Amino acid sequence: MEKNNSNKTGDPTLFTRENKTAAQNLEVVEVLAGNNGKQKFLTLVEFKLSMKITVSAIKADIGGIGGHTRPSDRLVQTVKDFVIKNGKGILIDSYIGYTGDDIHIVMTHTLGTDNKEIHKLAWEAFTEGTKIAKEQGLYGAGQDLLKDSFSGNVKGMGPGVAEIEMEERPSEVFCVFAADKTEPGAYNFPFWRMFVDARSNTGLIINEELAEGVIFRIMDVMSGKIADLKLWNDKPELEAALMYPGRFVVHSVLTHQREQIVSCSTDRLHNIAGTYVGKDDPIAIVRTQKNFPATEEAGSAFNDPHIVAGNTRGSHHMPFMPVALNSAASLNYSIPIVSCLLFSMHNGKLTGPHDGFGTADWEYQRRLASERATVLRVQGFIHPATLVPDELEYNKGYEARMAKLNEKFK
Incomplete structure (x- = not known):
């Protein structure tokens, strides 16, 4: 210096x-x-x-071993080395891991959200990793990098982004939920459980700040428009939006005093590419404790696995399975998965992650997800095991079948 x-x-x-x-x-x-x-x-x-600290979590699928499974060790190390080397003077701290075949980069800094330097660092790290993925012949090398060159912000370019700028509390704690084989709307139901459903979260009754209600910022992913829905007056409208996770997704959640609690990636890859190129694999940051949900209240919103869109070819409904950190995607029809990274932070320095879904009790939840997946797969290709036509139409194969079918109707 x-x-x-x-x-x-x-x-x-x-x-x-x-x-x-x-x-x-x-x-x-x-x-x-x-x-x-x-x-x-x-x-x-x-x-x-x-001083305000920003937490940025940026993820991308840039290649998997033998299919959509997990990145190679060399690929993960390449991304990690690039971030450490090129993040000097920019980042305070960072962590690199993966969920399924998606690599996530968690960074702390003081540059604010949507910062060009931070987004460029992540983009170039993924680009460098893609070179290794291609060299190793990994499947889907560079799959989520949908543009040829960086344009100042990775939003709309393929990678998923969640960011929160905050005034750091004396004991700042947060979770990063990283998902694979599903879409941003997969978080709709868990966030409803965290902030609306007292049956799932008693803190909504006994914590004065949470009892005041929060503001859900909902995005219409087709139009890109945002609506701020305030609890408790807008509860029916909020639930009307959350019931269709393919169209309306949680962008962020704020306290009634507009302090941000949640940030979630919202990009739909088929809206960017115009065709199916893989599921969106969302990532979210959730601040916890004190006037926010307790860490266990946030984590337990993912128990009793609910049904989400995604799975093999992104064309099915399957349960959302909580998994341990750095887990590969399953070959059992590629069940949608989510991992939970728990961090403590002081002056931007990270301690962790602790594996939120790594304790023994989560094995039961994984078994529940497996059982529900088996039931759904018995349904075969018949809806509701598969997605509605509006979602399948981005798949070129389905589009071709329907075009041929329509020719036969007289």
Whole structure:
């Protein structure tokens, strides 16, 4: 870190918004103030009060061993090495793992959401990983990278993104839920259980902040429009939206004072590519404890596995199975899966992840999911085992069959 020798205040280190987290050991720091780039001096106490931390979770499917199973160890290591090397001076901390064949990059920094440098770092890490995937002949190499070059933000380019900028609490804790073989609407029901259903979450009764109700920010993925639905007045309209997870998805959840609790990726790959290129495999960040849901209240919203869209060829309804960290996708018709990464954070530094779905009791939930999957597969290709035509129409094979069928109707 270079010193600014022109200072008149004991030669403090110059900190920009990008690297000011290194100021923790100084009594006086100089930061760039606002967008005009002018410097001002802050005491360490003032500095800490002014600093917001951003958690960014970005994921992509860039190749799997023998099909849509899991990335190779070399592929994961390549992405990790790239982020560590090129994130210096940008990131405070990071973690790289996978769920099924999707690699997720969890990053902490002070650059805010939708930051070009952060998104470019993730895009280039996935691009570098794709080279290894192609070299190894992995299936679906670079599958989720739907554009040829980075344009400033990975949203709308294939990777899934969830981000929250926050004023860090003394004990900041959050979960990252990373899914594979399903769509963003898979989180609709668990989020309803967390924030609406007192049967699932007693905290909605006994926690004063949660009892006040939250704001669900719902996206219509066909139009891209957003609606803010406030509990408890908008409960019927919220549930009307959540009942169709292929169209309306949870974008974020905020307290009634508009402090963000949840961020969820919402991109539908077929809306970007115009055809089926794989399921969207959403990722979400959920802050927990104190005035937010307890960590166990958030996690238990994924027990008693519900039915979601996805599965093999993205064309079926199957249960949403909670799995351990870094689990491969199943060959049992590729049951949709979700893992839970638990983090503690202080000054942007991460401790964890702890495997939220790794304890023995979750084995029972996995067995339930397997049993429900077997029941659905008995139905074969007949709806409701398969998706509705509106969802299947993005699959070119289905489109061709229907075109041929329609020719035969007279």
